[in-house]
Amino acid sequence: MTLHSPQVHGFFSVPVDQLHALRELAEHFQRYDLSRAVVVSPDLGNAKNAAAFAKRLGVPVAAGAKERISDTQVRITALIGEVRNRDVIVLDDEIASGGSIIELLQHLRAHGARSVRIATTHGIFARDAVARIAAEPDILELVCTNTVPIAPEKRHPKLTVLSVAPALAEGMRRINTGESVSALFADTPSPPKAAISG
Template sequence: MRDIAVFSGSAHRELAAEICAELGIPLQPSTLTRFANDCLEVQLNANCRERDVFLIQPLVAPVQEHLVELLLMIDAARGASAARVTVVMPHYAYARSDKKDAPRISIGGRLMADLMTTAGADRVLTMTLHSPQVHGFFSIPVDHLHALRELAAHFVQYDLRNTIVVSPDLGNAKEAASFARMLGCPVAAGAKQRFADDKVAITSVIGDIDGRDVIVLDDEIAKGSTVIELLRVLKAQGAGAIRIACTHGLFAAGALGRIAQHPEVAEVVCTNTVPLAATEVAAGNGLLTILSIAPAVAEAMRRIHDGESVSALFNQQGPISGQSLF
């Protein structure tokens, strides 16, 4: 992979280093400077000319700072005559702004996609977008990964004969059904309603929950309102032990600590698409398990660089035996 150059923004350098270790290549240095007027400047401190450049930067808090840094990295790579610039964005925070559900509001997911394209990105590699339609907001190729197989490979260690997979809402039911097939489990979904003040209500879970252990699958956990409301309903419908799985463990505003207070929760599993501080991990009171998506992202990057199919990574169907896809 001599013609590849990988740089990282400041959002998640640990993940970038892990990805480069999987690829067997060095993480190239870069410098972020903040001037007296609060403007940012990015310098890529390695040759980019006619190279396949990958820029690793999940959009996590502070999202606006990391977004501007990413745009500047893209512009720097384009100005340095990179042959191709691929944005590796494991978490796209603006994917939640995907529709006009109130008068006179912006659709941030589309606007930020346009900004990346205008800055000079040729391709995007991302994981588990909040809504499938966000893929179409980009006018450049997008490789959309998911972490279902990594999550499933973790859960097959348990006795799942009395387990059901539950999606918090019908919007995530398709992914939950795919996940349930991997585990050989049935699937259920919550009847969820979100109100204007961002409050969440789940009236019931559609499926046979009584007496069963549960794996709750969601794309991300931010404030945890949906998961906590779902825990209430699952308990009322007679669920047993509950494990919670998500790709993006944001755990904002003390969400992990609030979830850990529920005695029926046996485990919370997320991936490392976003960085977690030690204090946030400690709030899980030993319940949190973090899985690495570095092997999956590294393999996708290798395939992009070599001109191979990325979608072929997800063609395997049915139950898995416990081994990771990679």
């Protein structure tokens, strides 16, 4: 699910369907008032997924221009798109140390973002990443899926974990019945739900 690099497909000797959790993440965020929302990708490499996610939510998209200094350090040099007075939903495929998120947060503050929520498929959360991210007062919520187990000591009131079991089950059902798996991921918005404030 949500392979970090599309080239991984080349290592399989059988056909591979890559699943993603954009539908599950979108359904979670549709509970909020999205009238001032914008989806932000921490880097241009994830911008395509961020654009698909933004389309599902019916909101605009922005992206950071990121360069990697070392294995553990990144620098965001610019923010492309408008975030001023907007409720930002940062979408990343995985969060390990949280360095990219903390770096991006500085730019979002400087550009006048109103609030920040984080969404990721793979919550790797090495060492104290959850605590570091949650300690930032601007961040209202950190949302991940259960593709990676979250240890009890890493649980935090700001952390929400969504199950991808229904997506995996539906993918397997479609493969076994010969139905299209890619149809699961059409970029059509999910049905709107009643908005709640937050």
